[in-house]
Amino acid sequence: MSALVEVQGLSVVVRNADGGETAIVKDVSFSIPKGRVLALIGESGSGKTTIALSLLGYARRGCRIAGGSIRIGETQVLDLDDEGLYALRGAKVSYIAQSAAAAFNPMKTIMDQVVEGAVIHGTATRAAAEAKAVELFAALALPDPKGIGARYPHQVSGGQLQRLMAAMALITDPELVVLDEPTTALDVTTQIEVLRAFKKVVRERGATAVYVSHDLAVVAQMADQILVLSDGEMREIGATDDILVRPRHAYTQSLLAAAAPQPRGEGAAKDAAALLEIRGLVAGYGRVGADGMPATRVLDDIDLTIARGRTLGVIGESGSGKTTLARVVAGLVPAARGSVLFEGQPLPTNLTERTREQFRRIQIVFQNADTVLNPAHSIARILARPLAFYHGVRGEEAAKRIARLLDLVKLPATLATRKPAELSGGQKQRVNLARALAAEPDLILCDEVTSALDTVVGAAVLDLLAELRRELGVSLMFISHDISTVRAVCDDVAVLYSGCKVDSGRRKDIAAPPFHPYADLLISSVPELRSGWLDGLPARLAVEAPAPGAGKPPPGLCTFLDRCPVRIAGLCDQVAPPRRILEGGKEILCHHTGAELEAVQVTKASGPGSRRRDETERI
Amino acid sequence: MAEARALASPRRFAVPARWRGTIAWLVANRLASGALTLVIVSMVIFVITGWLPGDAAQEALGQSATPETIAALRAQYGLDKPPHIRYLHWLQGLLTGNLGQSFTANLPVTELIAGRLPKSLLLAAVTAAVSVPIALTIGILSAMWRGRALDRALNLATLSMVAVPEFLVATIAVLVFAVKLQWLPALSNAVDVSTPAQFVRTYAMPVLTLCFVVIAQMARMTRAAVIDQLSASYVEMAVLKGARPARVALRHALPNAIGPIANAVALSLSYLLGGVVIVETIFNYPGLASLMVDAVTNRDMPMVQACAMIFCFAYLLLVLIADLVAILSNPRLRHR
Numbered sequence: 007m008s009a010l011v012e013v014q015g016l017s018v019v020v021r022n023a024d025g026g027e028t029a030i031v032k033d034v035s036f037s038i039p040k041g042r043v044l045a046l047i048g049e050s051g052s053g054k055t056t057i058a059l060s061l062l063g064y065a066r067r068g069c070r071i072a073g074g075s076i077r078i079g080e081t082q083v084l085d086l087d088d089e090g091l092y093a094l095r096g097a098k099v100s101y102i103a104q105s106a107a108a109a110f111n112p113m114k115t116i117m118d119q120v121v122e123g124a125v126i127h128g129t130a131t132r133a134a135a136e137a138k139a140v141e142l143f144a145a146l147a148l149p150d151p152k153g154i155g156a157r158y159p160h161q162v163s164g165g166q167l168q169r170l171m172a173a174m175a176l177i178t179d180p181e182l183v184v185l186d187e188p189t190t191a192l193d194v195t196t197q198i199e200v201l202r203a204f205k206k207v208v209r210e211r212g213a214t215a216v217y218v219s220h221d222l223a224v225v226a227q228m229a230d231q232i233l234v235l236s237d238g239e240m241r242e243i244g245a246t247d248d249i250l251v252r253p254r255h256a257y258t259q260s261l262l263a264a265a266a267p268q269p270r271g272e273g274a275a276k277d278a279a280a281l282l283e284i285r286g287l288v289a290g291y292g293r294v295g296a297d298g299m300p301a302t303r304v305l306d307d308i309d310l311t312i313a314r315g316r317t318l319g320v321i322g323e324s325g326s327g328k329t330t331l332a333r334v335v336a337g338l339v340p341a342a343r344g345s346v347l348f349e350g351q352p353l354p355t356n357l358t359e360r361t362r363e364q365f366r367r368i369q370i371v372f373q374n375a376d377t378v379l380n381p382a383h384s385i386a387r388i389l390a391r392p393l394a395f396y397h398g399v400r401g402e403e404a405a406k407r408i409a410r411l412l413d414l415v416k417l418p419a420t421l422a423t424r425k426p427a428e429l430s431g432g433q434k435q436r437v438n439l440a441r442a443l444a445a446e447p448d449l450i451l452c453d454e455v456t457s458a459l460d461t462v463v464g465a466a467v468l469d470l471l472a473e474l475r476r477e478l479g480v481s482l483m484f485i486s487h488d489i490s491t492v493r494a495v496c497d498d499v500a501v502l503y504s505g506c507k508v509d510s511g512r513r514k515d516i517a518a519p520p521f522h523p524y525a526d527l528l529i530s531s532v533p534e535l536r537s538g539w540l541d542g543l544p545a546r547l548a549v550e551a552p553a554p555g556a557g558k559p560p561p562g563l564c565t566f567l568d569r570c571p572v573r574i575a576g577l578c579d580q581v582a583p584p585r586r587i588l589e590g591g592k593e594i595l596c597h598h599t600g601a602e603l604e605a606v607q608v609t610k611a612s613g614p615g616s617r618r619r620d621e622t623e624r625i
Numbered sequence: 626m627a628e629a630r631a632l633a634s635p636r637r638f639a640v641p642a643r644w645r646g647t648i649a650w651l652v653a654n655r656l657a658s659g660a661l662t663l664v665i666v667s668m669v670i671f672v673i674t675g676w677l678p679g680d681a682a683q684e685a686l687g688q689s690a691t692p693e694t695i696a697a698l699r700a701q702y703g704l705d706k707p708p709h710i711r712y713l714h715w716l717q718g719l720l721t722g723n724l725g726q727s728f729t730a731n732l733p734v735t736e737l738i739a740g741r742l743p744k745s746l747l748l749a750a751v752t753a754a755v756s757v758p759i760a761l762t763i764g765i766l767s768a769m770w771r772g773r774a775l776d777r778a779l780n781l782a783t784l785s786m787v788a789v790p791e792f793l794v795a796t797i798a799v800l801v802f803a804v805k806l807q808w809l810p811a812l813s814n815a816v817d818v819s820t821p822a823q824f825v826r827t828y829a830m831p832v833l834t835l836c837f838v839v840i841a842q843m844a845r846m847t848r849a850a851v852i853d854q855l856s857a858s859y860v861e862m863a864v865l866k867g868a869r870p871a872r873v874a875l876r877h878a879l880p881n882a883i884g885p886i887a888n889a890v891a892l893s894l895s896y897l898l899g900g901v902v903i904v905e906t907i908f909n910y911p912g913l914a915s916l917m918v919d920a921v922t923n924r925d926m927p928m929v930q931a932c933a934m935i936f937c938f939a940y941l942l943l944v945l946i947a948d949l950v951a952i953l954s955n956p957r958l959r960h961r
Contacts, residue, residue: 062865067856096867103865108858113880113956123866158956174866 009037010214011044011061011182016074018056018065018238030069031056031238038182038231043208043215045229045246047222047261049460050431053238054218058184061216062099063091079181096123100175104187106167110159117155120174129178142173145210146203165196169203176207183208183215189224193323193487198531201227201540220460222265223533226250227540234258246537264461265535267494269513270472278313280350281481282335282368282449285309287344289334299342304330306505306565308344312449312498317475317482319496319513321489321528327505328485332451335483336370348449366396369442373454375434379426385412385437386422392444411440415470432463436470443474451483456491468495489516489532501525504565511592520603522594524566530608544608564595572598572606648959651952659945663938667719670933671712674926683924702728715927719934725927729920734931737916742935745912749897751828752835757890760840764847764886769874771852779844787841795834795907802830813908831908835901839893846889850882857881884951891947899936 018031031053038044046054060071063083076083078099086094095101100123103109110119117136124135136155143151146169159167168188175183188204189197205228208215219225225232225246232249234241234257242255253259287308292301304327312318322328333339334355335346341355348367354360372378379388389408393399399407409419415436426434435455442450452471456464472495475482486492492499499516501509501524509522521529533539564583567573577597587593588600596603682698683690699705703714718725724734763783767776803811813827854860855878863877902914913932920928952958 059865064865066861092867092869094867095865101862101865103858103862105858109862111859111863111877111881113954114877115956122863122868126867126872158960160957161960 010040010079011036011038011216012075012077013037013057013061014075016057016060016076017072018053018060018069019072020069027070027072029072029238031060034074034235034238034240036233036240036243038214038216040214041212042230043217043228045217045219045225045232046235047219047225047232048235049220049261049462051237052235054220054235055186056238057235058186058216058218059101061182061184062095062101064095093127096180097127097129097178098180099182099184100178100180102168102171102175102183102185102188105191106171106188107159107164107191109171110167112159114158115155116157116159116162116170120155120170120177123174123178127178135177139173139177142176142207143170145207146170146172147199147206148173163196165192165200168192168200172204172207176211176213179211181214183213184218185215186218187220188217190219190221194489194531195323195527197224198533198540198543201533204228205540221533222250222261223535223539226535226537227533234261250535250537260462262535264465267465267468267490269493270468270495271476272497272513278315280311281314281348282312282483283310283347283350284331284335285345285347287331287334287346288342289330289339290342291330291339294342303342303561304505305334308502308505308507310500310507310510312481312483314448314481315475315479316497317484317495319492319499320483320485320502321487321492321499322502323487323528325504326502328487328502329453331502332370332453332483332485335449335451336368337365338370362396366445367448368451369445369447369449370451371438371442371453371455374458375426375431375438376458378438379434379441381426383425384422385424385426385429388426388437389422389441389444392441396445407444411444414443414474415440430463431459432467435459435467439467439470439474443478447480449481449483451485453485454487455484457486457488464491471495489529493517501528506565506595507593508566508595509593511588511590515590515592519607519609520588520594520600521607521609522566522596523570523572523598523603525594526603526607526609527569527571564597572603574598648952651958652949655945655948655952659941662941666937666941667716667934668712670930670937671708671715674929674933675708677921677924677926677929715930724931727920727928728925729923729928730925734927737928738913738931738935741911741913741916744910745898745901745914748828748831748835748901748910748912749894752832752839752897753894755832756836756840756893757843759836760843760890760893761847761886763840763844765851765874765879767844768848768851768855768878769870771848771855783841783844786837789837791834791838792903792907794837795830795904798830798833799907811908813910831904831910834904834907835897839896843886843889843893847882847886850885850889851878853885854878854881880954883954884947887947887950888944891943895936895940895943898939899932 014035016031016034017029019027019029021027030051034053034057036044046057048054056065056069059065061076061078061083063071063076063086065071071084074084078094081090081094081098083094083099110116117139120139120142121130121132121135124130124138125132129135130138139155140151143154148154148166148169154162154166154170162170168191171188185204189200192200201224207213208228215228217225217228229246231243232246233243234249234255236257241257242249242253244254249258250262253262287305288299288303289305290300290303294300308331310318310320310331320328320331330339334341335353337353337355337357337360346353346355348364353364353368386405386408389411390400390404393404393407405422408422412419412421417433417436417440421429421433421437426437429437435458439450439455455471456467459467468491471482471484474480482495484492484496493513493516496513498512499510500507501516501522503522503524509516509525516525516529519526530543562582563580564570564573564578567578570578573579574597581597583595583597585593585595586600594600594603682695682702682704686694686698696705703711706714715725722735724738726732727734727737730737763779767779770776799811802809809826809829813831851874855874857878860873860877863873868877899914899917901912902918904910905912905915913935917929917932917936919925920932
């Protein structure tokens with residue numbers, strides 16, 4: 007039987023400023039049998055999205071499909087004229103974009119957009135298409151399938167939008183579905199529901215799909231075959247299990263190694279003196295009310311300690327308040343209540359009341375080096391500024407120190423004269439780090455420093471952080487949404503949910519239960535690098551997250567109440583949860599005892615491979 | 626005592642939290658800030674006209690001025706009172722529709738303006754009705770075909786339109802249509818416009834000249850706003866759903882560009898009331914702008930102040946409407 011999709015010698019070029027052309031996809035060939043899922047995997051710039059888009063006969067502005075052939079069913083895609091392409095896109099081949107939040111038109115209702123494909127192509131009447139959309143909404147486990155279509159995109163959550171986009175893609179029963187990093191923008195706990203929904207509809211409808219991702223563990227759940235790409239070239243293609251277990255190409259091996267980060271060495275002894283102590287911190291944004299509380303409370307009653315020379319990991323999903331925490335410590339957001347002690351001395355929460363010395367000793371490294379480094383300044387000038395400001399170092403001495411700083415972050419000294427735009431993402435993040443180090447701080451607040459980087463590059467930055475801590479004895483607050491990075495670099499871990507610290511302990515404590523139910527959900531939602539992991543998970547890890555604007559639980563009560571699978575009616579929705587200290591010093595904010603939690607937890611002590619439980623057991 | 630405390634308490638002005646952020650709240654906010662702006666503008670106008678050199682009494686008396694007659698006339702005009710009293714007096718008149726007496730024409734300002742304002746509004750309305758659709762079409766078309774021949778041709782055309790001064794356009798129009806071809810009258814004093822044919826003959830040239838100025842601005846802003854939206858992810862998504870270019874531009878990009886476009890249109894149209902002196906002069910059209918220019922030359926302050934207030938009011942009204950259009954077209958603000 008011949009394959010449904012046949013791509014031969016595909017190449018795509020991009021026009022340069024000087025009029026020349028550079029190939030970004032070079033001689034790529036693959037085929038997909040009907041009903042199978044092929045994954046395109048690679049890092050940013052590997053050409054995976056470009057290939058995915060060319061399956062719809064589409065190239066972004068400035069790009070051109072330069073050669074090769076693409077056959078889908080009976081259609082030679084690259085031979086089509088404009089009319090042929092209009093008829094192909096959305097009807098025979100449909101596309102699910104990375105960020106549903108951006109890919110939905112904010113001005114139109116969801117239903118308008120979901121059925122648009124069917125209306126344009128005339129595959130169904132509007133009424134029939136709407137009925138089918140409602141069916142798809144139900145199949146994708148969306149809440150209120152009948153009513154959700156009447157809403158606007160800003161009225162539903164990110165995970166729901168991503169599933170709505172799947173409905174949009176499937177409305178015309180296309181022969182091929184192209185999924186372009188469809189879960190990358192989601193929180194890990196949301197991703198799992200979306201992946202499950204995708205997998206279910208793909209399986210039920212026998213759809214043929216191309217799944218584009220940078221995340222091997224996600225791909226392992228979805229794909230039958232994997233094509234590994236780098237720099238626009240095919241590195242390896244094979245069955246999913248072969249690639250995961252027996253990678254042949256060195257590049258695939260490095261991807262696999264980076265996907266499972268190894269723990270870096272531990273910092274100073276655990277009884278080291280406290281460097282930073284946060285006590286009963288409350289902070290937020292908006293107008294401050296009569297009671298001294300901000301209109302939107304982002305952090306609630308946070309207690310944390312960072313010991314000298316140790317690394318505290320702060321984990322939580324978007325909106326959990328982890329960045330605000332760093333901003334409070336840095337003095338960018340005032341605390342409404344509570345105190346921040348630095349070496350036992352209270353730190354003014356207001357930026358203007360801090361001394362220059364206090365500024366110097368606490369440095370912050372922001373997530374996105376692209377926007378943090380002034381594009382008009384050279385690297386030397388960027389690094390010279392903190393040297394002059396904090397240490398009064400100028401001229402010859404400054405040049406020497408800049409060279410030393412660049413050496414410290416493993417960048418060649420020749421980079422000093424360049425502008426940020428001439429650097430790669432990883433290099434920019436190192437400069438960002440070097441700028442913080444220039445102040446010779448005692449504490450560095452790292453806010454998602456590896457999130458914008460590719461896995462391999464991110465792993466190298468993590469190595470660098472571990473090394474700096476060892477050599478300089480600096481303490482780190484490492485903020486991340488990614489539990490595997492936190493596990494790899496942190497000595498102590500705190501889990502934030504909706505502004506509350508729900509779980510905290512030492513690194514080993516997040517390897518074994520009992521956990522707070524949210525921490526359990528978070529840990530068990532991280533995809534594992536083996537196929538079949540998703541299918542082995544219990545059917546329902548957590549209750550669906552409420553739509554944005556649905557409101558938090560009443561103040562004082564557990565913030566995880568709405569999503570908690572083990573909540574106790576009459577207790578959790580009435581009484582504030584107690585802070586429990588479990589054996590080994592682990593702290594959780596929950597009504598359940600450690601033993602109770604351990605008994606119902608998805609994550610098991612013995613590590614990967616034994617995380618399967620039946621739903622029935624849990625109820 | 627209790628009353629005093631109630632007055633001092635900020636709670637007196639507190640608004641229920643559920644009102645905040647609603648569309649009515651946003652609109653009320655805009656209206657309130659518009660009214661406040663108008664009050665500030667009235668002060669600025671009053672102060673500035675006070676600074677203008679020359680004196681209406683001196684101007685009116687001309688050669689026959691003696692210190693005594695000037696003082697008497699100043700007292701008659703109320704110019705001898707302190708400025709803040711004059712301002713409050715003027716503000717009170719403004720609110721009750723009494724704009725004072727014109728110094729030079731010795732007629733109520735209201736009467737003089739009543740003769741001119743409808744003509745100005747009519748000219749502005751006709752120009753808007755012609756120019757807005759043309760400008761939007763040009764803007765959308767060149768955005769859809771950006772970088773191609775059509776876009777470049779339209780760009781060239783609109784740029785040359787703004788680059789040519791309007792007196793030149795007006796003069797050439799008169800030369801061609803009135804003098805050479807003799808299709809249209811050279812003057813548009815709008816005395817008799819009872820039949821549609823007369824209406825067209827009267828308004829064709831002034832409207833044409835004004836369109837030259839405003840179309841280019843609106844078209845270029847529309848183009849920029851639509852292009853901005855055409856690079857959005859949801860536009861790429863629409864293309865990948867198989868939507869044709871017209872559908873992509875009109876159904877997807879345009880609704881998102883309405884806010885900036887409405888603002889561009891408001892800014893261009895606000896020019897049509899106060900900024901059309903040259904056109905009014907060349908075609909001898911009896912509008913407000915020339916009335917104000919005459920008033921400035923004659924130091925006829927009540928008239929200058931009244932005209933300035935009208936222009937500011939029109940400008941604020943247009944911007945307010947543009948803001949409301951932007952708010953109401955945005956579902957994120959409509960549905961909270």
